[in-house]
Amino acid sequence: xxxxxxxxxxxxxxxxxxxxxxxxxxxxxxxxxxxxxxxxxxxxxxxxxxxxxxxxxxxxxxxxxxxxxxxxxxxxxxxxxxxxxxxxxxxxxxxxxxxxxxxxxxxxxxxxxxxxxxxxxxxxxxxxxxxxxxxxxxxxxxxxxxxxxxxxxxxxxxxxxxxxxxxxxxxxxxxxxxxxxxxxxxxxxxxxxxxxxxxxxxxxxxxxxxxxxxxxxxxxxxxxxxxxxxxxxxxxxxxxxxxxxxxxxxxxxxxxxxxxxxxxxxxxxxxxxxxxxxxxxxxxxxxxxxxxxxxxxxxxxxxxxxxxxxxxxxxxxxxxxxxxxxxxxxxxxxxxxxxxxxxxxxxxxxxxxxxxxxxxxxxxxxxxxxxxxxxxxxxxxxxxxxxxxxxxxxxxxxxxxxxxxxxxxxxxxxxxxxxxxxxx
Amino acid sequence: xxxxxxxxxxxxxxxxxxxxxxxxxxxxxxxxxxxxxxxxxxxxxxxxxxxxxxxxxxxxxxxxxxxxxxxxxxxxxxxxxxxxxxxxxxxxxxxxxxxxxxxxxxxxxxxxxxxxxxxxxxxxxxxxxxxxxxxxxxxxxxxxxxxxxxxxxxxxxxxxxxxxxxxxxxxxxxxxxxxxxxxxxxxxxxxxxxxxxxxxxxxxxxxxxxxxxxxxxxxxxxxxxxxxxxxxxxxxxxxxxxxxxxxxxxxxxxxxxxxxxxxxxxxxxxxxxxxxxxxxxxxxxxxxxxxxxxxxxxxxxxxxxxxxxxxxxxxxxxxx
Numbered sequence: 001x002x003x004x005x006x007x008x009x010x011x012x013x014x015x016x017x018x019x020x021x022x023x024x025x026x027x028x029x030x031x032x033x034x035x036x037x038x039x040x041x042x043x044x045x046x047x048x049x050x051x052x053x054x055x056x057x058x059x060x061x062x063x064x065x066x067x068x069x070x071x072x073x074x075x076x077x078x079x080x081x082x083x084x085x086x087x088x089x090x091x092x093x094x095x096x097x098x099x100x101x102x103x104x105x106x107x108x109x110x111x112x113x114x115x116x117x118x119x120x121x122x123x124x125x126x127x128x129x130x131x132x133x134x135x136x137x138x139x140x141x142x143x144x145x146x147x148x149x150x151x152x153x154x155x156x157x158x159x160x161x162x163x164x165x166x167x168x169x170x171x172x173x174x175x176x177x178x179x180x181x182x183x184x185x186x187x188x189x190x191x192x193x194x195x196x197x198x199x200x201x202x203x204x205x206x207x208x209x210x211x212x213x214x215x216x217x218x219x220x221x222x223x224x225x226x227x228x229x230x231x232x233x234x235x236x237x238x239x240x241x242x243x244x245x246x247x248x249x250x251x252x253x254x255x256x257x258x259x260x261x262x263x264x265x266x267x268x269x270x271x272x273x274x275x276x277x278x279x280x281x282x283x284x285x286x287x288x289x290x291x292x293x294x295x296x297x298x299x300x301x302x303x304x305x306x307x308x309x310x311x312x313x314x315x316x317x318x319x320x321x322x323x324x325x326x327x328x329x330x331x332x333x334x335x336x337x338x339x340x341x342x343x344x345x346x347x348x349x350x351x352x353x354x355x356x357x358x359x360x361x362x363x364x365x366x367x368x369x370x371x372x373x374x375x376x377x378x379x380x381x382x383x384x385x386x387x388x389x390x391x392x393x394x395x396x397x398x399x400x401x402x403x404x405x406x407x408x409x410x411x412x413x414x415x416x417x418x419x420x421x422x423x424x
Numbered sequence: 425x426x427x428x429x430x431x432x433x434x435x436x437x438x439x440x441x442x443x444x445x446x447x448x449x450x451x452x453x454x455x456x457x458x459x460x461x462x463x464x465x466x467x468x469x470x471x472x473x474x475x476x477x478x479x480x481x482x483x484x485x486x487x488x489x490x491x492x493x494x495x496x497x498x499x500x501x502x503x504x505x506x507x508x509x510x511x512x513x514x515x516x517x518x519x520x521x522x523x524x525x526x527x528x529x530x531x532x533x534x535x536x537x538x539x540x541x542x543x544x545x546x547x548x549x550x551x552x553x554x555x556x557x558x559x560x561x562x563x564x565x566x567x568x569x570x571x572x573x574x575x576x577x578x579x580x581x582x583x584x585x586x587x588x589x590x591x592x593x594x595x596x597x598x599x600x601x602x603x604x605x606x607x608x609x610x611x612x613x614x615x616x617x618x619x620x621x622x623x624x625x626x627x628x629x630x631x632x633x634x635x636x637x638x639x640x641x642x643x644x645x646x647x648x649x650x651x652x653x654x655x656x657x658x659x660x661x662x663x664x665x666x667x668x669x670x671x672x673x674x675x676x677x678x679x680x681x682x683x684x685x686x687x688x689x690x691x692x693x694x695x696x697x698x699x700x701x702x703x704x705x706x707x708x709x710x711x712x713x714x715x716x717x718x719x720x721x722x723x724x725x726x727x728x729x730x731x732x733x734x735x736x737x738x739x740x741x742x743x744x
Contacts, residue, residue: 203629207439209539209561209601274540317518319538321559 005035007415008044009374012053016060017300017348018365027058029372032414036368051410051417053376059347060366061093061126061373061413062334063354065185065256066239066305068160068326070394071117073102077394078310078328081121084128086330086391088419090306091375091408094127094355094363095330096185100160105132107145111152124416127373129358131156134172134184140164143172146179155358158185158239162194162221166228173234181234182359186225186253188238188246189282193217198321199283200242204266208273211321215243215285222246222253229253237357240307242285244292247302254357257293258307259333262340264398265290276316276323277398281309283325298345303353306333310394327397328390334375335383335404343377372415381407429740430733434553436542437562438608443585446568446612450582452729453572453722459496460725469732470499476529478545479505479556480517481537485696485720486556486566490533493727502529517541521548530738531731534558539601552734554727560599566695567605569726571613573719574650577691586615592644594620594676595654595703596665597637598627602695603654607633620644621676624665641676642685650691653678653703669702678704683711691715 005028014025014037026042028035044050064087070078087095097114099105105114111130118128132149136142138159146157157176163169163186176184197213199205205212222238226248229236236253238246240261247255260280265287269278278284285293296302309326316323337346355364362371383389385399411419430445438446459467475494479487487505494501504524517536521544524532530551534542539559546553557563575582578589591610597603597619607630610617617635619626620643630637638644645651656672666672673679678692683705692704692714700706708714 201628203632206598206627206629207604207632209559209604211560274543317544318516319536319541319544321538 003030004045005030005048007049007051007372007412007417009051009053009058009376009412010044011040012056012058012376013343014058014366015343015347016366017344017352019367021366022344027366027374029412029415032372034366034368034370034372037366051376055378055380056409057343057377057379058366059091059343059375059377060351060364060370061375061411062091062350063358063360063364064092064095064305064308064330064333064350065237065303065354065357066258066307067095067097067330068309069097069101070310071101077312078392079121080117082392083308083330084118084122084125086308086328087126088122088411088413089391089408089421090331091334091377091411092126092306092330093373093375093411093413094129094360096129096131096156096358098160099131099133099138099158104138105130105149105154106137108148108152111149111154115153124413124418126413129156130154131158131185133157134159134176135163135168140168143175146176146181150180155182156185157181160187162187162189162191164191166224170228170232173228173232173236177232177234183235183237183357185237185239188218188221188225188241189213190217190220193220197283198279199269200266200285202266202286204270208269213283215245215289218243218246218282222248226252239305240282241302242282242293243289244296247296249301254303255301256303256305256354256357257297258305259329259337260307260327260398261285261290262294262297262304263336268398274320276318276320277327277396277400279320279323279325280327280398281325294340297341297349300348300353302349303357304333304337304349305354306330310392311396312394313396316396328392328395329397331389331391332385332397332399332404334377334408335406336385336399338377338379338404338406372412374412375408376410378407378409383407427736430737433734433737433741434542434546435564435730435734436553436555438564438567438605438612439562441564441612443612446571446609447582449568449726449729449733450572450575452733453568453725456496456728456732457722457725466496466498468498470494470497470735473499473530473735474502474528475499475531475533475731476502476524476527477504478524478532478534481506481535481557483535483557485723486535489720489723490556490727493724493731496724497728497732499531499731502527517544518548521545525549531734552738554730554734557601559601560604561601562605563601564605565723565727565730566602567609568730569719569723570606570652570693570695571609572722572726573693573715574691576722577715578649585613586610589649590616590618590647592618592620592648592651593654594641594644594651594678596625596656597621597630597654598625599657600654606652607635611635618644618648622666622672641682645682645686647687648690649687650693651678651686652693652695655695655697656699656702673702677702678708680705680708683708693719696720
């Protein structure tokens with residue numbers, strides 16, 4: 001680390017959930033790291049670039065736990081450079097690239113390819129944390145080559161699907177532990193109960209005649225995984241929970257939900273019946289579940305991801321049950337969640353907590369020595385949620401046509417201004 | 425008196441219809457029912473109009489009923505059924521709909537195996553859309569013809585409605601679009617409705633319909649004015665919803681004994697097709713108080729009414 005700042009983000013309201021900071025300050029960056037957080041007006045070293053952040057909020061860069069890449073395999077729907085550009089536009093500086101590409105991330109070669117492809121697509125872009133398969137080809141039958149993959153840089157292992165066979169899951173967790181994986185992400189849904197479901201079981205699913213999964217399916221799946229995590233000693237993370245009942249509040253697996261499940265619930269489906277923009281996985285839950293989950297997010301128990309899962313019109317403009325679940329989210333998460341969460345709650349749920357879950361001690365915070373991953377937000381600007389704002393060509397999402405409540409104006413990734421947008 | 429019109433431009437379900445809409449359809453159906461008793465069963469009200477019949481799911485009686493209804497109104501019909509169609513070649517619903525739309529139908533009747541598919545169809549169609557059954561969601565014309573049959577048998581007018589009458593619906597409520605439409609329409613007309621089946625077939629939230637739900641069939645049938653038995657739709661039932669046919673029949677079926685225990689005036693209804701010996705006893709299905717064939721007959725008049733009234737609404741919209 002050089003001792004002199006080469007970038008100063010000046011005059012912004014600096015918010016960090018780890019240090020508890022929430023005050024106007026100048027952030028001095030040297031090379032890839034934060035050098036110091038100083039009172040405003042601290043002299044700016046000669047030659048340092050100044051980023052004026054007055055009337056802006058300065059947060060640690062977001063760490064997104066669940067990004068479904070469309071490359072390789074579905075580049076027509078979203079290329080890797082677009083995914084990474086969307087991430088920067090949304091203030092995301094670290095993202096977990098899930099294993100469910102075509103082909104899946106099944107071995108060391110795949111891990112290396114993903115890392116290299118990300119570097120090539122957007123040099124100095126977000127840090128891509130590659131998730132490898134927990135079981136070979138995500139089939140839930142045999143243990144994938146965990147050690148090869150962790151050796152090549154995979155921190156996370158996941159099938160992005162329920163491992164049905166409990167014996168396979170137990171052994172896979174044990175092996176993952178020995179192979180040095182940091183965390184295994186599991187989908188906490190009992191596979192049999194959730195089969196074919198496109199809605200959460202409720203009076204509304206009855207009314208609309210949609211095949212539905214009871215919320216108990218998540219509690220059952222979560223309870224199994226919790227017991228197996230204890231048995232094997234392997235850290236487990238549940239991504240995309242939609243019910244507070246599936247969240248362990250004292251030890252046990254960590255949990256995250258997606259932006260969409262915090263912002264929308266099945267009341268939207270009642271207002272917009274069969275609107276496939278609301279076809280998500282997991283399906284939207286009743287309003288009471290969303291509120292309980294939002295409370296857990298505010299209390300810092302549950303992390304929030306974008307759940308970025310771009311779906312093209314080709315597979316969205318179908319009958320509700322046949323439409324592909326998912327929504328684009330990377331560029332939209334922070335601007336849309338701004339109205340639901342306070343800056344410090346965002347810093348916790350979308351940066352500090354996910355960084356801790358991934359065991360990345362150098363980020364999720366704004367303090368000396370931390371990686372200089374920073375997002376600068378204009379809390380007064382709003383934008384229409386349209387194709388340009390969503391960045392992706394496959395931009396179907398529940399908030400289409402709505403307005404955001406804030407705007408990302410700059411994203412600094414490892415000390416470099418990787419994204420910058422003017423205020424109109 | 426001003427011309428009465430429907431408050432809706434499409435009939436996608438009973439959901440969305442007002443009591444006045446239901447009465448108007450049922451009253452109009454009475455006039456067409458009279459037409460259907462004449463030697464010359466044709467009226468020229470839809471002459472020059474085209475009715476497209478899109479059946480993406482197998483259907484015999486509903487398709488024939490709508491086809492006959494359209495023809496008796498002197499409309500031209502355009503018939504499409506999924507077997508041997510482009511659907512099997514992978515064409516999407518919206519593409520198929522756009523192609524049909526290009527032929528300029530005034531009215532579109534669709535049956536589809538997916539709940540809510542009519543919402544997608546609306547995006548491609550400028551004409552009026554009628555739901556002839558969508559997945560497990562609704563089958564509004566079936567409920568209307570059921571109500572029509574009940575009113576005729578009880579000697580009531582649509583305005584009288586079904587106040588004071590108790591109707592039991594027995595069977596697989598969870599998978600039944602007929603049950604959903606009837607749970608909306610019959611209470612709208614003032615009837616008391618009880619629904620009954622094993623708990624595997626009673627979905628969550630039945631209270632939203634204002635109906636009583638029970639798994640005790642004898643309690644459900646006590647003192648009813650009519651019982652509607654639903655077909656056990658094996659093609660819709662996945663996994664462990666039901667034991668054997670025999671077990672179901674003994675516990676939930678309309679057996680001779682249960683039929684004998686009904687009030688003497690109580691009617692037996694069934695939307696068809698019937699599984700004899702599963703939901704209803706063979707002889708009970710043929711009993712004079714079983715109005716199953718009247719339901720089929722009345723279906724034509726009810727569908728004529730729906731097509732005619734929607735054509736009126738659209739003609740007014742075009743003039744405006």
